[in-house]
Amino acid sequence: MITDIVQQLLNGVLVGSTYALIGIGFTLIWGFMRRFNVAYGATAIGAAFLGLAAHRAAPSLPLVVPFLVAMAGGAILGYAVDLVSFRYLPKDYELAPLMSTLGVLFLVEEAINHTTEGRPQDFPALIQTSLHTGQLFGTGPYFVRGDYVVVFVLSVGVVAGLYWVLFRTRLGLALRATAQQPVAAQLVGISPIRSDAQAFMLTGALAGAAGMLLSMGVGTATAELATSYTVRGLTVAVIGGLGSIPGAIVGGLVIGVIEFEALGFLGIGYRDIFAYLALFAVLVVRPQGLLGRRVG
């Protein structure tokens, strides 16, 4: 019993790390603009499919190449979302960009559905281990899937890279300045339009990395994942506290663990419901999230 709980906890933490990556994208755009970019899940999956296309075009190249293609593709998609869904819409009407990014979400989902003819596509495996070949790491009664460990380590690496950009570069300084004091940032010569575009490209690249990691971790991807990543990313960001990166990380791990415990003890039909109950409870009892600041 205890063994099972710990086992599902391990799985949940490892898979939850990728949820954290998706959640961070939402939390960053919220921090920069106080808006939801609901097209974020579509950016992640769209970029992952671009990476897959690169892999299929040149299968002999190391996997880092499609990974970088996905990140670049994500940055371009992110910029496109800024152009069509944010820059030219009224600034004081929060529902317009929300609706518009939902339109982008549908558009990208249909575009992928069209090119893949609605069939799930296989992604290259990160390492040659899987439950089927039985190659697992383990101590005592516990085991972990090797590919989950690789996904976890890479996720940690991506987050570390993000922190480096945000806190050790001039780009990060400008972005944080705009997020904290848009007017003051403008006064010292930071263009808000450029800042927004950079924020969207940065989170887009992050989405590309997350989409690629998730797809390679699972081994396959479909267009419908765009919506499910969006809903999951929102859940993670809100539970952790919108605007807080550590919050999104904690939120991702919490959701991962909740899902795996529910899956292990109650079955597949109950996997999602507890995550949504947790989201509902957090919103009602503590809308600022686990680690967020109080909302005005």
Place this chain on the structure above:
Amino acid sequence: MDYYLAVLSLAAIQALLGLSVFIVTLTGQVSFGQQGFYAIGAYVAGIATVMWGWHVVPALALGTLVAALTGVVVGIPVLRVRGLYLAVATVAFAEIVRNLILNFRYSKVVEGRNVGALGLEGFRGIRYFYDRGLDPPAVFGVIAGTLALVVVLVWRVDRSRSGRVFRAIGEDEHAAAMVGINVVAMKVLAFAAGGAVAGLAGGLYAHYTTFVDYSTFRFQLGVLAVAYALIGGTASVAGPLMGVAFFTAITEGLRPLGEYRLFAYGALIVIAMLVRPFGIVDGDLVRRLRRWARKRPGGRPGRPDELEPVGDVAG
């Protein structure tokens, strides 16, 4: 002919969903969870006619009532948050309902067939209309009649004192509270009324198609419902109707494009928001139309709130 009736019947049901969002937007909030109420209405009304052998009218009424009560129960905690936070909370509500349906089993054997809610397999055989020999025009008549009734009701409410109170909350909650409006109670009321209309739409849909399952009530349905209201415009009850007409006309008009037509939904939303961010029938258009109606010979004089603003004072 039957094809166009099917398009119109489905459009009328979608219009009810759009109206259910519209009622909530009067108080300045938006709900992406109307598909949850739609699901409740569909299942309750379906169970009532199929398993309990009820007449369809009380069955639809029961579905509407249960959806409204759910609106009250969910609205009281959930309306503590507003804006985008509320949007997320309503998604969570709808997904919880959908996941409950996935695990909900309640069926019995009628005339040799196992009918009712069968978890993952959905709910089959909601054949009340067709078992009683109603042809498609008659079914469309029932749906269109219900829509007309709801439109008139919502229009009356919007133009009544309660409508003003709703819109006052939508404009400025604090100011509304200052003049003595019970903001929380009115918001819960609007949320429950929206839930009721969505529940009615769900009941009609279940009896129209005879089959629903958990995938009927996906997030996309809730998004489209909001799209009807926001793209049509929330300034008047004509807005959501215009939104449904717009989507139906364009997606049907693009049928020659074949499967590329499916791109239309996403692209339409994006373009509509760029061109008319406040909706096709926005506040400005409504004001101009009302002014034009007054200036016609024989037009009635405007009410004080409809008089033309002096200079640049009013926006």
